[in-house]
Amino acid sequence: GESVGLHLPTLSVQEGDNSIINCAYSNSASDYFIWYKQESGKGPQFIIDIRSNMDKRQGQRVTVLLNKTVKHLSLQIAATQPGDSAVYFCAERGSRGNQFYFGTGTSLTVIP
Amino acid sequence: NAGVTQTPKFQVLKTGQSMTLQCAQDMNHNSMYWYRQDPGMGLRLIYYSASEGTTDKGEVPNGYNVSRLNKREFSLRLESAAPSQTSVYFCASMDTGGYNEQFFGPGTRLTVL
Numbered sequence: 001g002e003s004v005g006l007h008l009p010t011l012s013v014q015e016g017d018n019s020i021i022n023c024a025y026s027n028s029a030s031d032y033f034i035w036y037k038q039e040s041g042k043g044p045q046f047i048i049d050i051r052s053n054m055d056k057r058q059g060q061r062v063t064v065l066l067n068k069t070v071k072h073l074s075l076q077i078a079a080t081q082p083g084d085s086a087v088y089f090c091a092e093r094g095s096r097g098n099q100f101y102f103g104t105g106t107s108l109t110v111i112p
Numbered sequence: 113n114a115g116v117t118q119t120p121k122f123q124v125l126k127t128g129q130s131m132t133l134q135c136a137q138d139m140n141h142n143s144m145y146w147y148r149q150d151p152g153m154g155l156r157l158i159y160y161s162a163s164e165g166t167t168d169k170g171e172v173p174n175g176y177n178v179s180r181l182n183k184r185e186f187s188l189r190l191e192s193a194a195p196s197q198t199s200v201y202f203c204a205s206m207d208t209g210g211y212n213e214q215f216f217g218p219g220t221r222l223t224v225l
Contacts, residue, residue, distance in 0.1 A: 009152075032211050043116075043202050043216030044155070051211055089154060091214075098143055098162050098206070099170070100214060102154035 012109045019080045023073040023090035032093040035075045039086045085110045116217035124223045125193045133188040135203030143206045144186035148199040193224045
């Protein structure tokens with residue numbers, strides 16, 4: 001089956017710095033990927049997505065990069081703020097098209 | 113729109129007790145999902161329902177049953193709770209067709225003693 005993994009379980013950054021969170025996926029046939037943010041005590045919230053026919057997608061202060069050659073995703077957060085402190089998950093859409101597989105998450109702590 | 117709602121928010125059970133977790137969505141989504149989240153682990157799919165009237169097993173279905181009551185509601189039942197089912201349970205819904213995200217509820221924190 002598919003599996004999604006994250007390289008770093010925790011990440012601490014200074015407020016104002018840029019953050020990069022990485023994710024590896026195993027199924028080269030996956031066609032859609034999502035990054036979610038989960039704050040303490042809440043459900044995951046959508047941040048940004050990318051389709052497999054794209055290499056890069058930008059949102060407000062966030063950018064997702066997709067490298068299909070090495071099956072790697074990254075989430076870049078510009079000018080990280082204390083409100084960005086959360087656990088970030090990548091999710092990979094399975095071959096059936098109606099299931100997602102989630103990584104274990106990276107906990108981001110922003111130091112004021 | 114309330115999005116995805118879940119009840120209860122917290123529950124403590126004794127081993128062997130049964131309970132049903134409720135989930136409802138008001139976004140007219142076809143697909144609904146139940147996940148569990150354990151410390152240090154990602155979300156694992158228990159069951160899902162691609163459309164009203166259908167349900168399918170996910171990665172970790174043992175010990176659970178589900179009912180897709182109608183398009184809005186998808187319940188998860190623990191018939192005989194075990195300590196290994198102590199977890200946070202999330203319900204999600206998703207529109208089908210194309211590229212769509214899953215919307216998550218706030219979760220139910222379940223402890224089985």
